[in-house]
Amino acid sequence: MPTASTRSTPKYKGGHPRTFTLPERREIKKIAKSKPAEHGLPFSTWRLVKLAAFLVAQGVVDDISHEGLRILLREEGVSFQRVKTWKSSNDHDYAPKKTRVEHLYAIADGEVVPEEGEPEVIVYMVEFGPLNLQPHLGRQWAEHGGKHKDPDREPRPRRRATYTRPHGVQHLFAAYDLGKDQLYGHIKKNENRSKFLEFCRYPRSLHPVGKHIAIVCDNYSPHLTRKRCRRVADWAEANNVEIAYNPTNFSWLNRIEAQFTALRYFALDGTDHAGHKEQGSMIRHYISWRNKHAAQDERLREVVNRANVA
Structure with missing residues (x-):
């Protein structure tokens, strides 16, 4: 059995990921929700690689992995989503x-x-x-309708078709x-x-x-x-x-x-x-x-x- 003097020191790996401070998390979330063009970059959207590199270059964090960045954004309620139609702001301010x-x-x-x-x-x-x-579209509980419905079943409720009042x-x-x-x-x-x-x-x-x-x-x-x-x-x-x-x-x-x-x-x-x-x-x-x-x-x-x- 090896003695205490001959026993090797354990080499630790991994461990709990670094915990970012509240100001760091807030700044990361703010930059992720912005557009790269607002920071002078020729990209239309952030990818994790570019976002992580930009955060380090700007001194927001010392280092952050791509997966750690993904987890942090998910915890902050930010996800990568499909863009819908919108108008860009032309406000001077x-x-x-x-x-x-x-x-x-x-x-x-x-x-x-x-x-x-x-x-x-x-x-x-x-x-x-x-x-x-005017009548607003909506949903409610009703019996099944269709081509082969029971003739004794009441018809599906309908809203009036006129909008003039x-x-x-x-x-x-x-x-x-x-x-x-x-x-x-x-x-x-x-x-x-x-x-x-x-x-x-x-x-x-x-x-x-x-x-x-x-x-x-x-x-x-x-x-x-x-x-x-x-x-x-x-x-x-x-x-x-x-x-x-x-x-x-x-x-x-x-x-x-x-x-x-x-x-x-x-x-x-x-x-x-x-x-x-x-x-x-x-x-x-x-x-x-x-x-x-x-x-x-x-x-x-x-x-x-x-x-x-x-």
């Missing part, structure tokens, strides 16, 4: 707007501690609609508190700057006056602080609010869209409301139900997650 919105999202997700003077509450606001009165349209002004995961909505007859500011007062009223909040919204004319109409800017300055804008044609950065997908799925698909009062009541009841069951309802989470990935 594309980079600073996108960077600011992503930074606000990081604050809401707890990935970044807000510095002094930065907003503590992040709210996304947008208009959903127009809400018109002289009731006009309405609009849903909605706000999504990213930190609390709460959805708010008010239905208005008109969609203009006055109604936008009227609704802005609601999420502002949910927090103390001294708390700085940020409202992220689309680059839409009623939201803008134009020189000829500074009503939005004046209200924001007087109420300790920052207005942050998405770049033009960049709605995929809008996190409230996934919540609207769930609203359509649960409250509007398969309906044919006779009036706006009935439709509005359905939407308000859904928002109340959603805020109570967002964390527990598995189907709701599945619909929202699928919409976020799409």
Whole structure:
């Protein structure tokens, strides 16, 4: 039996992969979701080899394997997906707007501690609609139909074919508190700057006056602080609010869209409301139900997650 002096020292191999810090993981995710052309590279998309090499070259990480990068991105909810049709942004302030919105999202997700003077509450606001009165396609339980069905069986339910109803349209002004995961909505007859500011007062009223909040919204004319109409800017300055804008044609950065997908799925698909009062009541009841069951309802989470990935 070999003595302690003659026993060879074990040579360890492998081991647990390196754990990256939260700032490193955040930066890796941010670069992976960007386009190589934004960094001056002549590629249309990232491959793992090029992405890993770029991360090392930029000093984001000292070293990372291709498989380790794949696992890290999967843990961060990022996957390699087929590109769908979209419009590229032609906004002259594309980079600073996108960077600011992503930074606000990081604050809401707890990935970044807000510095002094930065907003503590992040709210996304947008208009959903127009809400018109027409039959919406959907699904429901019904007996099997077909060529050889039982003649005594009731016919499959059908929706009316006409879309003409002289009731006009309405609009849903909605706000999504990213930190609390709460959805708010008010239905208005008109969609203009006055109604936008009227609704802005609601999420502002949910927090103390001294708390700085940020409202992220689309680059839409009623939201803008134009020189000829500074009503939005004046209200924001007087109420300790920052207005942050998405770049033009960049709605995929809008996190409230996934919540609207769930609203359509649960409250509007398969309906044919006779009036706006009935439709509005359905939407308000859904928002109340959603805020109570967002964390527990598995189907709701599945619909929202699928919409976020799409």
